[in-house]
Amino acid sequence: MALYCPWEHITCNSCNKVITTMTRITCVECDNFDLCLECFSQGKEIGKHKNNHNYRVIPSLHFPLLSSDWGADEELMLLEAIEQKGLDNWPEVENFVKTKTAKECRSHYYDYYLNSKTHPLPDLEESFLKKNGIVEMKPSRIVHFKDDEFDSRPQKETGCTQPTYEGYDASFNPYRKEFAFEYFNNAELSICNIAFTDKDTPEEREIKFHKLEEYYKMYCERVRIRNIVINQELVDPKKLRIADRKRSKEEKEIHDLNCQFLVALGKEDFEKYIKALVEEGKLKTKIRNLKQKRRDGCLTLQESKSRRKVNNYNYTSELKSVSYTKPSKHPH
Ligand SMILES: [Zn+2]
Ligand SMILES: [Zn+2]
Known part of the structure; x- marks a missing residue:
């Protein structure tokens, strides 16, 4: 039996494809503006929507499963986090899940898993999905980027699965002016776990600031290199080849x-x-x-x-005379 789906009408604002059950991009600056991944990667701009607008990635699993405020993807993250970090290690679980606080993780796990009729498994008969079907999640976390900066979060190593753009190097997206693999691609890993707390000793604080300074240097270098590559038009191998041929x-x-x-x-x-x-x-x-x-x-x-x-003249006449005299050199 097909699930009731009240937002079946969600379509890509650019190509009109139905993207209800697909991973899609929602613009957080425009009202009701969704793009399919293809149109997003081509930097499509329609009406007031510009391709440097802040956006959210809506994964295909981002719909309420057990309760209205937890997506199926977040449930998976929670279970994975508890398995990896241990039960009751809520601050670590929070870091892992990222979109929920330690308190939210704890109460959700207790309410829907440990205290359910079918504990330790959740009661699927009473689940939000069973009662309501697939409905859209309320936004829980919005990622903001500055206009002149690009998404510098560490990227997963995805090998050769990047889309290619005709005439451009596979790792550069000319429509969004982004590289799939940035210079110092993993720089963010050195600072992603830094947190400033009131319990920090002056020495600890100094080390943390030092790490941030080191990261900032790497980030500036990344922006410098990226600007060189873009400004000197080194991202278009077709253009480079043509220029090369002219020399x-x-x-x-x-x-x-x-x-x-x-x-x-x-x-x-x-x-x-x-x-x-x-x-x-x-x-x-x-x-x-x-x-x-x-x-x-x-x-x-x-x-x-x-x-x-x-x-x-001398040279050519000399040649002629050589060839002319040739036969006489080899008599029978
Ligand atoms: Zn589209
Ligand atoms: Zn927009």
């Missing part, structure tokens, strides 16, 4: 040898610099040739040009 062999060599100056000079000045180096190389070769001509006895440019013609 002569000498130009390419000089370009590759000096690419470390790109960061300091910026794209435009760097191109000028490379052009100047190529020009310098050409002039040096010309000067070398003229010096050689001088040693050969030429006193004017005109003379050197006519000398070259004579030399070429």
Whole structure:
């Protein structure tokens, strides 16, 4: 029997796909604005919605299961947390579940598991889902990002499952200007468990501040590197290949040898610099040739040009005479 579902009408605001039971993205700045994952990853902007708006990921399991205020995903997290951290270790359980406080975790576990008719299992006959079907959860936690910063939370290593964008490197999302794997990708791990409490000794506090300072340095470096890569247009391999093909062999060599100056000079000045180096190389070769001509006895440019013609003529006539005389060298 299909479950009653009062919000079956939830569709993607961009492509109109029904996304009721799928993981979806809800904009927290626009009213009733949902996107499917495809449209979200393409940075779709519709009406007032812009792709840098704060958002919440609504997982497919985020519907009330036992009570109206706990999602099925949170129930799973709670059980996992208790198994890993131990029963009654509520502060640790809170850290694990993340969306509920230690007190909420404790009372929920006691009310719906330990004190249920079917303890220690929850009473599914009395569950919220059984009585109401799948309904939408009230928001329990909203993640905010600043406009000029990107989501810098540690990302799960997902290997090659990242979507690819035509002409772009697989790990860069040009529509959201984000990398799947950031520079110092795991930097947040060093600070994720830091908490300041009143019981901290001055030494403990100093260590914590030091850790935060170290993290901030890594974060700044990450932003710097990301801006370089984006501003110097190094994220589009197609463009890079085309630019590469336009260069002569000498130009390419000089370009590759000096690419470390790109960061300091910026794209435009760097191109000028490379052009100047190529020009310098050409002039040096010309000067070398003229010096050689001088040693050969030429006193004017005109003379050197006519000398070259004579030399070429001599060379070709010499070749002709060699080939002409060839047969006589091998008589029968
Ligand atoms: Zn869509
Ligand atoms: Zn929006």
